[in-house]
Amino acid sequence: MSAPDNVIKLHADAARPSPRPHFCSTCAFSDACCSEGYQDNAVAQMRALLVDEVRTLQEGEHVFREGERFDAIAAVRAGTVKTYVVDREGREQVLDFYLPGEVVGLNAIHPDIYPCNAVALDTVVLCSFTFARMRELAGVMPNLRDRLFRLLSQDIGKAALLAGDYSADQRMAAFLVALSRRYARRGLSASRFNLSMSRTDIANYLRLAPETVSRVLRRLRGQQLIEIDRRDLRLLDLPALSALAAPVLR
Amino acid sequence: MSAPDNVIKLHADAARPSPRPHFCSTCAFSDACCSEGYQDNAVAQMRALLVDEVRTLQEGEHVFREGERFDAIAAVRAGTVKTYVVDREGREQVLDFYLPGEVVGLNAIHPDIYPCNAVALDTVVLCSFTFARMRELAGVMPNLRDRLFRLLSQDIGKAALLAGDYSADQRMAAFLVALSRRYARRGLSASRFNLSMSRTDIANYLRLAPETVSRVLRRLRGQQLIEIDRRDLRLLDLPALSALAAPVLR
DNA sequence: CGTTCTTTTGATAGCTCTCAAGTCGCGTGG
DNA sequence: CCACGCGACTTGAGAGCTATCAAAAGAACG
Structure with missing residues (x-):
């Protein structure tokens, strides 16, 4: 698939004492990791498997833009992300705000392109998850799979x-x-x-x-x-x- | 995992001649079955694996009611289903209408109870899928898993x-x-x-x-x-x- | 054929939008 | 340090759209 060296590198990295509680406490997938049956620094391995990239964005920077090809979902770790679309009259429609611990981009799975824009409202830290890899991992990690189902289900009624x-x-x-x-x-x-x-x-x-x-x-x-x-x-x-x-x- | 005996029984049942084209053409999961790599009556096996129950409801009958424990999602095969909630002023809020080929109940996965009522607006035929089983099957059937992800993702922006x-x-x-x-x-x-x-x-x-x-x-x-x-x-x-x-x- | 619910039609009121102007905060540059 | 300018926010007055109230017409049911 992709970036196996990256995984290995991160695995090695994870062999060191793990900053798990600090790093994962606000993560939307922490329970998927931690209740998977693994413990201690094994969790760090899990994190290394899942987390594709940790990004920091300044106010005004975009996480993704409408129409871009969908590749990853992102868990907000710090700051606030706003998703919005602009209709043909130029009016901005804000779809949602995402606080730490919440996941952006789930509505892009179906159309396979991002159906909206996502922008940082302040300094934002987020973890990117390549969805293709996550989808595969969901096949072998029941807790991750169920977590994804629940995250998706949760978002359905949100806008209602x-x-x-x-x-x-x-x-x-x-x-x-x-x-x-x-x-x-x-x-x-x-x-x-x-x-x-x-x-x-x-x-x-x-x-x-x-x-x-x-x-x-x-x-x-x-x-x-x-x-x-x-x-x-x-x-x-x-x-x-x-x-x-x-x-x-x- | 679970229900292996059930699987075996259904496999045997599916060995009979399959009415697949007629039965599955309007099913939301038909492509999940048919593109899984199986063909002909193997599809019928798949259907037997997936479909828990085929139900017919008359106008006014409920598919499920708000607060009931979540156990199954349902694909509408004929007729129209309306989902709604009643707020404390007694006003009915219609959440959505479901036409043949569409799936009801996906928003119940997270809370694990149905967050709304679903009622037949006319004579409705639907296929029930026990979600617990479907979730397990998603672990071994990549196409079904992806289909579920996409169905869920699709519903997120629906109400927007x-x-x-x-x-x-x-x-x-x-x-x-x-x-x-x-x-x-x-x-x-x-x-x-x-x-x-x-x-x-x-x-x-x-x-x-x-x-x-x-x-x-x-x-x-x-x-x-x-x-x-x-x-x-x-x-x-x-x-x-x-x-x-x-x-x-x- | 009467009852009941749905749908239609009318008149009025109310909430929010629009347009317009003014205020405040803040960064920039003199 | 202060004046300026820009954008965000506030405040005011009037218009428009839709809700509400009320009632009648029409269809569905036994």
């Missing part, structure tokens, strides 16, 4: 959330609560974090006008539900926000 | 279409054009077919009020784009409809 016809306030609350939960799962604060995306990005994601986003945030601030300065966000009343978002998040 | 903020006319045109294409792929007429869903279903799917659906259809009829009587639909100007739907369908 903002497909509903909810008010701008409900959608914004749902967006903030969802972010909070995703940050919390990663071990960060659920009540205070920095928005890595612009108001316009949020607007394009929630299918609102940027002005509406601004107005909604002011409204939520007026209700003492949030406190926001620039991109520094504090969720003052998570229960109330959750209640507001409840119809959207189901 | 109506997530955009388009006008009611654009969304309706996109809906009709998409239906036309899906029927055409199945070998049916692309310009005339019966809507198997009610106006209310369409409204809940497109996130419009039923009244709006009615008005939009009248508008499209007035523009000589369609002709519609009850649920008998004729697309009079497919190019114009496609143009109208273009921003939505991308």
